[in-house]
Amino acid sequence: MSEERSLNFLEQIVEDDIANGVNGGRVLTRFPPEPNGYLHIGHAKSICLNFGLAQKYNGQTNLRFDDTNPVTEDTEYVDSIKADIQWLGFQWATERYASDYFEQLYNFAADLIKKGLAYVDDSTPAEIAALKGTPTEPGKDSPFRSRSVEENLQLFADMRAGKYPDGAKVLRAKIDMAAPNMHLRDPLMYRIKHARHHRTGDAWCIYPMYDFAHGQSDSIEHITHSICTLEFVPHRPLYDWFIEKLDIFPSHQYEFARLSLNYTVMSKRKLLQLVNEGHVSGWDDPRMPTLSGYRRRGYTPSSIRTFAERIGVQKRDNLIDVGLLEFCIREELNKTANRVMAVLDPVKLVITNYPEGLVEELDADNNPEDEAAGHRQVTFSNTLYIERDDFMEDPPKKFFRLGPGLAVRLKYAYIVKCDSFEKDADGNVSTIYCSYLPESRSGSDKSGLTVKGTIHWVSAAHAAQAEIRVYDRLFSVENPASEEGDFKSFINPHSLKVIPNAMVEPALLEAKPGDRFQFLRLGYFCADPDSTPGKPVFNRTVTLKDTWAKEAKKA
RNA sequence: UGCCCCAUAGUAUAAUGGUAGUACGACAGAUUUUGGUUCUGUUUGUCUUGGUUCGAAUCCAGGUGGGGCAACCA
Numbered sequence: 001m002s003e004e005r006s007l008n009f010l011e012q013i014v015e016d017d018i019a020n021g022v023n024g025g026r027v028l029t030r031f032p033p034e035p036n037g038y039l040h041i042g043h044a045k046s047i048c049l050n051f052g053l054a055q056k057y058n059g060q061t062n063l064r065f066d067d068t069n070p071v072t073e074d075t076e077y078v079d080s081i082k083a084d085i086q087w088l089g090f091q092w093a094t095e096r097y098a099s100d101y102f103e104q105l106y107n108f109a110a111d112l113i114k115k116g117l118a119y120v121d122d123s124t125p126a127e128i129a130a131l132k133g134t135p136t137e138p139g140k141d142s143p144f145r146s147r148s149v150e151e152n153l154q155l156f157a158d159m160r161a162g163k164y165p166d167g168a169k170v171l172r173a174k175i176d177m178a179a180p181n182m183h184l185r186d187p188l189m190y191r192i193k194h195a196r197h198h199r200t201g202d203a204w205c206i207y208p209m210y211d212f213a214h215g216q217s218d219s220i221e222h223i224t225h226s227i228c229t230l231e232f233v234p235h236r237p238l239y240d241w242f243i244e245k246l247d248i249f250p251s252h253q254y255e256f257a258r259l260s261l262n263y264t265v266m267s268k269r270k271l272l273q274l275v276n277e278g279h280v281s282g283w284d285d286p287r288m289p290t291l292s293g294y295r296r297r298g299y300t301p302s303s304i305r306t307f308a309e310r311i312g313v314q315k316r317d318n319l320i321d322v323g324l325l326e327f328c329i330r331e332e333l334n335k336t337a338n339r340v341m342a343v344l345d346p347v348k349l350v351i352t353n354y355p356e357g358l359v360e361e362l363d364a365d366n367n368p369e370d371e372a373a374g375h376r377q378v379t380f381s382n383t384l385y386i387e388r389d390d391f392m393e394d395p396p397k398k399f400f401r402l403g404p405g406l407a408v409r410l411k412y413a414y415i416v417k418c419d420s421f422e423k424d425a426d427g428n429v430s431t432i433y434c435s436y437l438p439e440s441r442s443g444s445d446k447s448g449l450t451v452k453g454t455i456h457w458v459s460a461a462h463a464a465q466a467e468i469r470v471y472d473r474l475f476s477v478e479n480p481a482s483e484e485g486d487f488k489s490f491i492n493p494h495s496l497k498v499i500p501n502a503m504v505e506p507a508l509l510e511a512k513p514g515d516r517f518q519f520l521r522l523g524y525f526c527a528d529p530d531s532t533p534g535k536p537v538f539n540r541t542v543t544l545k546d547t548w549a550k551e552a553k554k555a
Numbered sequence: 556u557g558c559c560c561c562a563u564a565g566u567a568u569a570a571u572g573g574u575a576g577u578a579c580g581a582c583a584g585a586u587u588u589u590g591g592u593u594c595u596g597u598u599u600g601u602c603u604u605g606g607u608u609c610g611a612a613u614c615c616a617g618g619u620g621g622g623g624c625a626a627c628c629a
Contacts, residue, residue, distance in 0.1 A: 006570075125627060135556085167627065207627095210629050231629095233559065233560055262566090310567080313568090314561090315560070315561060316621090317561075320566070327578090368587095409588055454590095544592095547590050548590040549590085
């Protein structure tokens with residue numbers, strides 16, 4: 001008996017609708033991005049919700065670009081958005097644009113004018129704002145509110161024909177200037193913008209507002225469940241009002257709480273600032289919470305889908321711990337990423353009793369979690385590099401690595417014991433001298449010895465060099481957007497550390513951009529497109545869990 | 556001082572009037588040739604006050620707290 005997973009509130013709504021025969025059980029959702037920026041992980045939640053709901057209930061999902069503001073929109077964004085959705089693993093039923101419906105929307109508007117439910121207003125933006133009232137005071141009617149249907153029709157046609165400059169006139173719905181819901185105080189439907197549109201070019205100089213485009217577009221496509229974020233809750237009465245007055249297909253809007261992740265920001269405006277002001281290298285900087293950033297960082301689509309599934313969905317504001325996202329990618333990569341050895345901060349280790357010039361090829365499993373991943377050979381010699389962190393001159397009791405007199409196993413190889421070490425002029429450890437136990441060879445250990453620690457290494461003469469980019473959280477505070485002052489003042493100055501010359505297994509020279517590995521004991525890394533033939537570049541996706549680091553911090 | 560939304564462990568999220576559970580985290584232990592993985596155990600919660608009911612996290616009312624709404628943005 002499989003346990004039935006409980007439904008989230010949106011699934012509950014859909015199941016209720018299906019049970020009640022609403023729309024004959026048909027489910028059609030839509031994902032409606034505005035093409036004015038790149039998709040981020042908050043969008044991923046929405047994408048997973050919209051596409052996931054449709055998949056689960058045998059429905060479909062349209063991709064519809066909400067392109068009603070030509071000033072901020074661009075085809076560059078259209079292309080990136082489509083690529084990101086497909087990368088995430090979803091395919092839309094049809095690709096639509098709100099701009100496809102401009103003619104239809106114009107006719108809808110004319111229809112409302114004829115019904116006496118819309119009027120052309122000559123007021124300035126300041127005048128309109130002044131008459132709008134405040135949340136606690138009712139607004140007042142515009143002096144243009146009582147124009148005749150004929151005059152409104154003519155003026156609206158003249159607006160379309162380009163007879164007026166930007167801002168000279170608007171078309172407003174005639175609802176109620178005293179409505180307690182501000183969105184019902186004669187909201188704007190159309191404004192004049194003599195601007196070139198990325199799709200319709202110069203065909204239009206009037207453009208519909210969001211409120212007069214989104215719900216109508218939903219209706220035109222016969223969307224059954226229009227799912228959006230919480231800030232649109234107060235728009236819903238208006239969404240319903242237009243549909244009712246126009247007497248068109250009744251799509252319904254449902255709202256959920258957008259995703260917030262700690263130690264980052266999620267507004268397109270802020271992300272755009274980070275890009276434009278050079279705080280990051282671009283929309284796909286691996287520190288960015290954009291899908292293109294996560295992709296370059298090494299996150300997989302499935303790990304992001306799993307994350308979206310695990311955070312669930314509700315109507316209360318939330319701040320998700322980025323640790324959950326990290327758990328999701330570790331969980332997947334643990335099973336799928338091949339292990340390899342890389343030394344980020346090398347220090348030389350010489351095995352004094354290992355024959356000079358002798359080279360052994362040792363057997364190494366590629367992934368202990370997956371026997372099918374096979375084995376490889378790693379080259380061993382008397383001079384190695386190990387991680388500087390794996391040696392301490394004066395180690396505490398619980399340090400299971402190298403120090404004077406301490407023994408460790410070299411992964412896949414022998415047990416070595418530290419006999420002495422040297423320092424350079426600056427007082428840094430420069431060479432560690434060890435002796436090895438020939439009978440302790442991995443796989444055929446007859447030494448009878450057990451050691452607490454196993455460390456990774458590369459053979460100095462055989463290692464390749466690589467550039468490693470180590471990332472930390474972009475911001476040093478949990479919720480930069482909620483802090484006083486400029487959010488950019490909370491950028492973590494150590495969010496990127498470049499290691500130009502790490503020593504890695506030579507096989508890594510073959511890595512293709514996008515290839516993912518576990519660097520043993522360090523974390524998961526992904527080859528970057530900046531890699532060149534002799535010099536691969538790796539991004540650290542996420543560290544391994546490190547209980548020693550936690551222990552060390554306590555002391 | 557108007558309208559609207561929301562309130563369950565540290566963070567999320569279940570319990571659909573009937574034993575408050577799960578995941579992540581934290582803590583302790585076992586296993587381990589990755590201080591990884593895996594396994595076991597522990598810890599921590601229904602905002603508050605009333606009401607309805609045999610029985611309330613759930614329904615009702617009042618409070619408190621958080622969030623949203625007054626762009627020719629979406």
